[in-house]
Amino acid sequence: MPPFRLPTVRSQIVCAALLAATAALAACTTGPDYVRPALDVPAAYREDGPWKLAEPGVIDSNRMWWQVYGDPTLNDLIAQANLANQTVQRAEAVYRQTQAALAAAGAAQLPVVGATAGAGRGRTNNNGTRLTDTFSAGLTASWEVDLWGSIRRSIEASQALTQSSGDDLAAARLSIQATLAQNYFQLRVNDRLRDLYARTLAAYERSAQLAQAQYSAGTALRSDVALAETQLRTAQALAIDLEAQRNLYEHAIAMLMGRAPAQFSLAPVPADAPLPFTLPAIPTGLPSDLLERRPDIASAERLAAAANANIGVARAAYYPRLTLSASGGYAGPVFGDLLTTPTRVWSLGAALAQTLFDGGLRKARDAQAVAAFDAAAAQYRQVTLAGFQEVEDNLSTLRVLDREIAVQDQAVRAAQLAEQLALTQYRAGTTTYLSVVTAQTLLLTNQRTAAQLLARQLVASVTLIRATGGGWSAADTAPLAVSSTDSPSLAK
Incomplete structure (x- = not known):
């Protein structure tokens, strides 16, 4: 099975820069630090x-x-x-x-990592009616970057409740x-x-x-x-x-x-x-x-x-909440050729979500x-x-x-x-x-x-x-x- 790697050096540089930026932003923490009541x-x-x-x-x-x-x-x-x-x-x-x-x-x-595998058979009408098989296998990962310390504050609250x-x-x-x-x-x-x-x-x-x-x-x-x-x-x-x-x-x-x-x-x-x-x-x-x-x-x-x-x-x-995601694996029409280089697929993504109006919630x-x-x-x-x-x-x-x-x-x-x-x-x-x-x-x-x-x-x-x-x-x-x-x- 060929090794799985990013196809270009540029993609690696972009990914590293994105991770460095998110790590720097993650140093922020909202809310006041705790002081024992006087x-x-x-x-x-x-x-x-x-x-x-x-x-x-x-x-x-x-x-x-x-x-x-x-x-x-x-x-x-x-x-x-x-x-x-x-x-x-x-x-x-x-x-x-x-x-x-x-x-x-x-x-x-920590990131959430999962494994996927699938097999399917379907009919298409492109260039005439035909039946096709699809096979896939891969890994997925997603990570919500704790930009503003929400997760850290939740851990802090849970630790205090445990104590x-x-x-x-x-x-x-x-x-x-x-x-x-x-x-x-x-x-x-x-x-x-x-x-x-x-x-x-x-x-x-x-x-x-x-x-x-x-x-x-x-x-x-x-x-x-x-x-x-x-x-x-x-x-x-x-x-x-x-x-x-x-x-x-x-x-x-x-x-x-x-x-x-x-x-x-x-x-x-x-x-x-x-x-x-x-x-x-x-x-x-x-x-x-x-x-x-x-x-x-x-x-x-x-x-x-x-x-x-x-x-x-x-x-x-x-x-806003920032979520990074990545996936990689193999997908092709023949199960025997599934783990070959031509069938390799990958994706990287980042999603930024911000609530604009919530009625004062x-x-x-x-x-x-x-x-x-x-x-x-x-x-x-x-x-x-x-x-x-x-x-x-x-x-x-x-x-x-x-x-x-x-x-x-x-x-x-x-x-x-x-x-x-x-x-x-x-x-x-x-x-x-x-x-x-x-x-x-x-x-x-x-x-x-x-x-x-x-x-x-x-x-x-x-x-x-x-x-x-x-x-x-x-x-x-x-x-x-x-x-x-x-x-x-x-x-x-």
Whole structure:
């Protein structure tokens, strides 16, 4: 088969000159380059506390943040949730979709090459009626020259959307992990409350027996027995309610792990064993760190970058589109002679297309793209402000709870002493059973409040870790580095 080449040197020179001219024009890019929307970031958080003195390495991107609580069971549950949670799997699938869309956008920069082959038979009336056969084979190629950067801006937008989707995946994981940890801690505190009620019910039964004995001896009133019975049954009802609450926490954990509630159960911690976790020191960093350490903020920023790139796509429509095409091959009436020099055919072409009137469509799309960027920038600022608020809220909550727990512990100790004194006085016959009931009710209330404060403290600590990004970093998705002094929201 003879080699396929252009028949003249002049054609090669013309083709090279055309390619050089189009390459020079392709250096142009319409639309403003991206600049991150401006934010008024405070120099420090308003709330202060001892947790900010922790070493920065306590929670970082190289360590799974939930491990700082030191609970092997929690570590195992979150590891299972990372693999099986359906929300995370959906976010991962969406991320793969955006990666494929980015690859599709990048394909527009390359020529489209195709192969053709054909055979036909027809009748002609030239110089008499005759039947003719035709055979052909060849290659075709076409390439839209990105003169004004429309394709490059589309790739820029797709890349930003891919990064945003990766950030959304990280945010979904962090949300699932934090929610599971919060449910787990509340379940464990519920176990402690159930142990407390078991001890309390035993004490109330002994008190009820004491009241009955005093009544039988004629040193107490029938009302004392009734009070003791009421107190015991009320505590039993509350203990049953704790079981219902525990079941809900257990069901929630199962769902977060991608399992049906019937397929999961979590054994309670033994009554005589300490809780299997500790409250860690949580470094918060600086407010400026939040912009790079929260995946939801990073995602919103990348959406703003994608919206900015779409402005360039919209403005490229004002300019003509240049498409280069080429084809070459063989065509002849005899299949056996198809691959010979006389049957060789080729063509080169360039097509320039420009819209002259569209009823204002391009102008409307340009305005739509600018408005979309302004909306994305506002959303980015709003998400960032919400992030600052969430950190401040939980810093404040932890600071107040730290003081409240210290005072509550004193209240529990005082209530324990009051209960002991009331029982001693009742046995001696120097007080009524109402004093015993009051003291015991105060003790149970304060002990329950202490446990609830512990649960709130644990939940707030997890929320603070989540609010500060959980050790995640925006560098994990390698954001596109573009900069300019142009402001897209001011572009006309």
